[in-house]
Amino acid sequence: MKREFTCIVCPNGCEIEADYEIKNGTPVISNIQGNTCKRGEEYVRQELISPKRTIASSILVEGGELPLVSVRITKPIPREKIPEAVQEIRQYRVTAPVRAGAVICHDFLGFDTDLITTKNVPAAHK
Numbered sequence: 001m002k003r004e005f006t007c008i009v010c011p012n013g014c015e016i017e018a019d020y021e022i023k024n025g026t027p028v029i030s031n032i033q034g035n036t037c038k039r040g041e042e043y044v045r046q047e048l049i050s051p052k053r054t055i056a057s058s059i060l061v062e063g064g065e066l067p068l069v070s071v072r073i074t075k076p077i078p079r080e081k082i083p084e085a086v087q088e089i090r091q092y093r094v095t096a097p098v099r100a101g102a103v104i105c106h107d108f109l110g111f112d113t114d115l116i117t118t119k120n121v122p123a124a125h126k
């Protein structure tokens, strides 16, 4: 089988083409081209076995200069869990001041990834 991928590991976004077979339920890559580094091949292998994605979103801030703070997870999670994860992230609220890098949830959804803030939000002046 042949399949095309756009590597999302770094901003280069290499277009990769891979030939592979499924042997005993495991993809075996026979030919790969377009990746400019080894991480591209690892990305394709991961995509064939179990695609993963990271999430960036935002959550509500109470008492802040801004109403929202941006958040992200620190490690990718299985792609099919993204809708559930987005729903879960919407439940969170934080109180200002908020520091960039603050951990909102350890072991988010049990995937050994943390949900962290990516921006400072000072408290609103009263």
Ligand code: SF4
Pocket: 007, 008, 009, 010, 011, 012, 013, 014, 034, 035, 036, 037, 038, 039, 040, 041, 043
């Ligand atoms: S193959 Fe390497 S250089 Fe190309 S996008 Fe992936 S990580 Fe970046």
